[in-house]
Amino acid sequence: MTLKIIASQCTSCSACEPECPNVAIREKNGTFIIDPKKCTECIGHYDVPQCAAVCPVDDTCVIDTSYPRYQPAV
Amino acid sequence: MDGLAQQDGSAVSVPNVGEIMQQIAEHKGCGTSGGSGKASCGSGAGAGDLPTEIWEKVKNHPCYSEEAHHHYARMHVAVAPACNIQCNYCNRKYDCANESRPGVVSEKLSPEQAAKKVLAVASTIPQMTVLGIAGPGDPLANPEKTFKTFELIAKTAPDIKLCLSTNGLTLPDHVDTIAGFNVDHVTITINMVDPEIGAKIYPWVFYKHKRYTGVEAAKILTDRQMLGLEMLTERGILCKVNSVMIPGVNDKHLVEVNKAVKSRGAFLHNIMPLISAPEHGTVFGLTGQRGPSAQELKALQDSCEGEMNMMRHCRQCRADAVGLLGEDRSAEFTTDKIMAMEVNYDLESRKAYQAQVEEERIAKVVAKQEELSTLAGEMSDIKLLVAVATKGSGLINEHFGHAKEFQVYELSTAGAKFVGHRRVDLYCQGGFGDEDSLETVIRAINDCHAVFVAKIGGCPKGDLQKAGIDPVDQYAHEFIEKSAIAWFKAYLDKVNSGEIEHVVRGDAEIRQGALISAA
Ligand code: SF4
Ligand code: SF4
Ligand code: SF4
Numbered sequence: 001m002t003l004k005i006i007a008s009q010c011t012s013c014s015a016c017e018p019e020c021p022n023v024a025i026r027e028k029n030g031t032f033i034i035d036p037k038k039c040t041e042c043i044g045h046y047d048v049p050q051c052a053a054v055c056p057v058d059d060t061c062v063i064d065t066s067y068p069r070y071q072p073a074v
Numbered sequence: 075m076d077g078l079a080q081q082d083g084s085a086v087s088v089p090n091v092g093e094i095m096q097q098i099a100e101h102k103g104c105g106t107s108g109g110s111g112k113a114s115c116g117s118g119a120g121a122g123d124l125p126t127e128i129w130e131k132v133k134n135h136p137c138y139s140e141e142a143h144h145h146y147a148r149m150h151v152a153v154a155p156a157c158n159i160q161c162n163y164c165n166r167k168y169d170c171a172n173e174s175r176p177g178v179v180s181e182k183l184s185p186e187q188a189a190k191k192v193l194a195v196a197s198t199i200p201q202m203t204v205l206g207i208a209g210p211g212d213p214l215a216n217p218e219k220t221f222k223t224f225e226l227i228a229k230t231a232p233d234i235k236l237c238l239s240t241n242g243l244t245l246p247d248h249v250d251t252i253a254g255f256n257v258d259h260v261t262i263t264i265n266m267v268d269p270e271i272g273a274k275i276y277p278w279v280f281y282k283h284k285r286y287t288g289v290e291a292a293k294i295l296t297d298r299q300m301l302g303l304e305m306l307t308e309r310g311i312l313c314k315v316n317s318v319m320i321p322g323v324n325d326k327h328l329v330e331v332n333k334a335v336k337s338r339g340a341f342l343h344n345i346m347p348l349i350s351a352p353e354h355g356t357v358f359g360l361t362g363q364r365g366p367s368a369q370e371l372k373a374l375q376d377s378c379e380g381e382m383n384m385m386r387h388c389r390q391c392r393a394d395a396v397g398l399l400g401e402d403r404s405a406e407f408t409t410d411k412i413m414a415m416e417v418n419y420d421l422e423s424r425k426a427y428q429a430q431v432e433e434e435r436i437a438k439v440v441a442k443q444e445e446l447s448t449l450a451g452e453m454s455d456i457k458l459l460v461a462v463a464t465k466g467s468g469l470i471n472e473h474f475g476h477a478k479e480f481q482v483y484e485l486s487t488a489g490a491k492f493v494g495h496r497r498v499d500l501y502c503q504g505g506f507g508d509e510d511s512l513e514t515v516i517r518a519i520n521d522c523h524a525v526f527v528a529k530i531g532g533c534p535k536g537d538l539q540k541a542g543i544d545p546v547d548q549y550a551h552e553f554i555e556k557s558a559i560a561w562f563k564a565y566l567d568k569v570n571s572g573e574i575e576h577v578v579r580g581d582a583e584i585r586q587g588a589l590i591s592a593a
Contacts, residue, residue: 012182013211015156018218019283046283053285056160 002039003049004064007031009057016051016061025051036067146431148204148237149195151188153223154216158243159279159295162357163318163348182210185219187409189226193417195407196231200427208239208261214248224255231419239263239316243279243295245302252311259312261344262299266324267334269293274323277357300338307339314342319366319374320358321348332378343378347371368521368582372493438468438553445556446489454566456576457486461496461519461543462554463527470549470557474530480519483554485562490555496582516541521582523565526557542579 002024005016010031017025017032022045024038034051041063042049052061183191196202205227207213213220224236238252239261252260266272272292279291286294306313315335317328324331332343348365350358357363366374461480463472479497483490496518498511512534519525524544528551538545549557568574 013155013157015158015211015215015280018156018216048284050283053283054156054158054280056157 001041001067001069002036002064003034003041003051003061004036005032005034005051006060006062007033009060011057013056015054015056019050019054021045021050034061034064036064146203147199147201148206149192149202150206150208151183151191151223152210153183153185153188153219154207154213155182155211156215157211157241158215158281159212159241159291160277161241162275162277162363163320163350163359164356183409185222185226187412188223189230190415190417191407191409191412192227192234193230193419194412194415196234196424197417197419198406199403200424201431203233203428204235204237204258206237206239206261212241212243213238214240214244217244217248217251221251221255224257228255231421233421233424235259237261240302241295242299242302243281244298246298246305249302249305249309249311252306253309257311259314260306261314261316262303262340263316263318264296264299264303264331264335265317265320266292266327267296267300267331268327269296271324271327272296275320300334303335303338303340312342313340314344315340316344316346318348319345319371321364321366321370323363325366325370325374328374329377345371345375345378368494368496375493434467438555441553442490442555442559445559449487449489449559449563452487452563452566454487454569456566456569457484458523458562458565458576459484459493459521459579460546460558460561461522461525462558463525464554468554469551470526470554471528471551474525474527474534474545477527480515480522480525481554482519482522483558485558487566490558490562512537516543517583519543519582521579523579524561526554526561542577 005025012027012031014027014032017027020034020039021042022038022040024035024040025032026035027033049061055061192205207220207223220238227234227236235258236255237257237259240263242262242264245260245262265275269289269292272295273289276292276295278285278287279295280286281291281294281298303313303315313335315331317324317331319325319328328345335343348358348363350356350363350365352359352362459482461482462470463474463477464470464481465472477498479495481492482494482496484493485491498515498518515534516538520541520543522543524546525538526546526549528547530538530545530547535545546561549561565574569576
């Protein structure tokens with residue numbers, strides 16, 4: 001699973017980009033997007049998803065339910 | 075007033091940083107006359123008893139004194155949009171409310187674009203001597219972009235002073251880098267030293283990979299701010315503190331803040347009014363938290379002044395404004411235009427220009443000293459405010475109808491002291507003589523006895539008189555302070571002879587909304 005950014009709410013402040021431990025976030029067409037292939041929900045790195053914790057707009061970095069849950073490698 | 079008598083003599087003997095900072099604060103009036111009016115050594119741009127290197131650091135800096143603001147300009151570039159805390163007076167769709175105004179969007183630049191812009195502006199406007207990185211966002215939440223910009227500018231334009239504004243959360247981590255870049259001064263926005271109060275201003279902070287809320291968040295923030303401030307002053311970097319005055323939340327508490335930052339070596343404290351219109355979409359805007367009135371703000375600034383130098387001239391310009399005083403030439407320097415420009419950075423011609431400015435500044439101080447001596451021997455308790463329309467250079471050189479702001483001076487037998495400015499954003503815009511806008515101007519300077527202008531039309535003249543404000547145009551294009559003192563002397567004479575009666579005036583309004591260029 002992955003997080004996604006609700007584009008209509010993103011202020012393009014870029015705060016999330018450098019916080020991502022997996023370099024999954026980049027700018028595209030004026031807002032920021034998360035690469036679902038790279039995002040690990042921060043599992044294995046931090047207790048909480050960093051993008052959601054730093055984002056100034058509540059409920060903008062949210063779980064993308066269209067993907068299965070992320071399975072950390074054992 | 076003999077400012078020198080007020081200087082802290084003890085500050086001279088031991089060369090410890092804290093004391094030197096104090097000294098500068100006391101000293102900023104030397105060769106300048108805006109600021110607090112404390113020092114007035116009359117020696118113009120001379121270093122007086124200050125270590126030359128420190129005087130050199132501060133004398134051309136528009137953010138240190140109102141007077142320098144008349145002759146030199148600073149610009150901010152917005153390269154750092156990210157932030158790591160949330161303030162209730164800020165809506166991050168717009169610029170950071172700390173050093174700029176909410177409700178305005180600055181153009182975001184890459185470090186390379188920013189460096190080019192700085193060079194382009196500095197080549198066109200020789201007064202441009204200071205580059206600041208401030209909002210939107212926190213420069214130290216974007217350290218790579220901020221320091222890259224500094225690096226590029228330091229290479230090509232070594233004469234430009236660098237400064238940055240921060241909320242302080244990550245400041246301790248970057249102090250060494252800041253020192254390495256020869257950053258001239260750092261502004262920290264400190265609104266509280268008590269986490270209970272902080273919790274009402276900051277809903278959360280993002281620190282060490284976690285979001286903290288409430289009192290815990292405010293505790294982290296204040297600890298980091300105090301540590302950062304101490305670390306900077308230890309290294310001899312000048313620190314200014316900005317505080318936003320939020321009535322009912324931190325207004326009384328700011329006296330504590332003032333003590334806390336002074337004891338840690340901050341050399342200037344800038345208390346700014348909260349700007350909170352509902353349309354800015356900030357928490358305070360939406361909850362109806364009001365900003366202070368002009369009198370409330372001045373009372374707080376006055377009560378802190380015994381403690382340390384207050385900065386009263388900050389206009390909370392939009393972060394990417396370019397130019398002198400309230401002027402904004404940023405439209406000439408949009409990214410497209412800059413990228414197309416051939417920039418030829420000519421250090422020598424900039425130096426020559428600045429030397430000429432220094433001469434003007436000395437002439438002004440001399441004129442003020444002469445006039446001041448005529449007040450010697452006058453005894454009166456009368457203290458009053460006057461408003462001045464100026465385009466800079468310390469002259470009364472603006473037409474009443476063209477003024478975007480008025481500077482306010484407090485007059486007493488001690489002389490003329492700059493105490494603030496009032497924005498009125500183009501009363502002329504809606505056509506000359508527009509009733510509503512004239513109303514706005516009168517409300518903004520309602521606490522003043524007179525308004526000094528280069529020129530004024532008949533209609534507004536009559537209305538001002540009706541409102542009890544004396545429109546004075548007889549000192550057109552003369553030095554502000556010299557003229558104000560001369561006028562004040564005549565006023566006292568009239569009061570003494572019984573020709574007029576001195577009445578105390580009411581309060582005035584602080585204009586809300588963004589300072590947007592008239593261009
Ligand atoms: S949840 Fe973590 S890994 Fe996923 S995008 Fe956000 S910061 Fe990156
Ligand atoms: S932190 Fe939030 S608002 Fe800022 S760029 Fe990332 S998603 Fe957009
Ligand atoms: S924001 Fe304030 S301190 Fe900065 S240049 Fe404008 S007036 Fe000076």
